[in-house]
Amino acid sequence: MIRLENVTKRFGDLTAVNDLSLEVGKGEVCVLIGPSGCGKTTTLRMINRLIEPTSGRILVNGQDTSRMKPEGLRRSIGYAIQSVGLFPHMTVAANIAVVPELVHWETHRIHHRVEELLQIVGLDPDEHGPKYPAELSGGQAQRVGVARALAADPPILLMDEPFGAVDPLNRMKLQGQFLRIHKELKKTVILVTHDLDEAIRLADRIAIMESGKLVQYDTPENILARPVSKFVHDFVGTDRALKRLSRIGVKSFIKPAAAIKTGAPIEEANRIIGRGRSAWLVDDGGSLTGWVDGAILRHGQSVDQAAVKAPSADIAVTESATLKEALSRMLGLGFRSLPVVDDDGCLTGELSLADIEAATSDHERL
């Protein structure tokens, strides 16, 4: 989809990008990352020709971009930046409509598209469409920026720290929303960031740059497991193992869990729990409500007396959580295993600390 061939950019004596070659496949999210001044933004801006390369070629869909009209090229590539750059004298709806207007869509199609996009990015078209950018919060403005970039349905999206200007909590939300939108629209995305956690969370492949050179281009898992140089090793930091856990979902680690229904007869409970330390407590609908202590049960007490009630939100993780979240919850609660629930709060299984440990060492050996 996008190919950079031996691209070099010099500003006077400074070589911002040095002989960089990179290929991004269709529908992939490629994250450019590196310390400031490493040339990641310059690389991004050369793709839509806001900056012209000094030498080398950039191909989009096999076509040399230097032979295309810059405006035409840019209209087929979405562009979202950290400072958002919404046009302050236009409403939110008018901002999103700019590119469709530039490529001469019909009015009602534009109108329809604007509403659709506002919904995609989670804003109410009737409420937010007529507002001016000055009336939006930072997070809302970022979302409108992304909506504007997506407006004419470009196959490619360039994003320069699109979530950089919002607080950490909102950034997490926007990242989650980005992943959801990406799953739906399958755009080819090149995203610049300096936030490694963001890169690991969003990227199919990460390109690590150091003073204008591409030093490693690989999946997040591989970059974390096998940094090719001391620079990459230091850049990804000493908590690589922990970071890697944020790439792994809990789903494949769920094991069947022992569950006792509230008010179950003591014999049945004893049979379920066996010699185990504890079992999860569920109500008649299967929803997690706490756990049952095996030792107390074996002393001949009833299920109710041995039960420890706890809200599911406090002790369980959902099936879509990552191992990192699960581990942090285990450490927080002091549990050696953790219940997993589905979206309705029903117990679907459990995770054990030993399995998470095994997962980290598995990848270490890769």
Add this chain to the structure above:
Amino acid sequence: MNLRRWLAPDNVAVVGSIVGLGSFLLPWLNVKPNRVAAGTGLSLPDAAGGSGAAPILVLWLVCMALSFTVKGLWLRRALGLASNLVLVITLVLAGSAARSLSESAGPFSRISPDTGFWLALVACYLLIFASRRAGDASVLWRSLMSWSGLAVAAILLAAGWLNSLSIMQELAIQGDRFRAELWTHIILFAGSVAAGAAIGIPLGIMAERTRKAERPIFLITSITETVPSLALFGLLIPPLAALSFAFPALREVGIRGIGATPAIIALVIYSLLPIVRNTFVGLRGIDRGVIDAAAGIGMSPGQLFRRVKAPLAAPLVMDGVRTASVQAVGNAAVAALIGAGGLGAFIFQGFGQQAPDLILLGALPIIALAVLVDAVMNALVKLVTPRGVTRSAP
């Protein structure tokens, strides 16, 4: 005991009230047996009688009291109203006192406002300024406080109430010439600002676009701005005179060393700096992210300029034109010295004849014109400010 809670003096208002009360003690109207003779000053009670002076004295005292306790919206509004009322009563009294005095002093007598009168006006506007300073959410009250006195003054003028004052007598004598010079003045400043905008806005755009052009453009406009207007008028005389001697055809179309041509050229040059600078700043001040995004989503340079840069820079550009206009209204007065005409002609004639009335006949309309132009241009600035953009303080 509770006095302290109410005590909140506003310094400007206190000064205004003191000036107002002080004006009461100074000569208020000046009576001269004829246009060139020395005059005698009459105080307000002497000129307008006790029944006229008493309400003014009371109102000054009210203003003084209010100046010390401007807490609260209604107290400020009361202060604003009181000062406008003083203004109106002062004008009404001046008109009637002048009429009765001129009847007794004979047909050649000249009655003109004296120090006390002018100080009273200054005091009124200090108080109006003070009462408005804290702001008022109500547009009605805001305009009532700023304009009600002026509006009544305009009505009094139009109705001929002030006709016995010497400046109005001067106007009656100069009537046709006054209208002609006023018109010349308007043509001079409006024409040169229009030309200044036509040259200055493209220059500002050019300066913003290329670094090479930026320095020379600002060097030249800044230097010319520092040349005193009289000197600039003078400097233009020799080259234009030489030009018109060399090409007599030019003289036919009005290009000569003196007259309107050098005046307009100088006024155009003066209007350039504010317009060029504001155009430059208006364009340069646009958020870089906005420009980057506009280019990045595929606007051509022309579209970028028309759809983004121009509308966002428009308020500041218009503000530059406003500055240039107000400045040109004043500078055009000096143009009379090189024979360009305009209201300045009365001022310099008045200087020559030692006739203060004639000076005022030139000066007061220039001030009024400047205030009017400022208000109109401010409205234009608001008009070109796009919705969604709050105008930053100029």
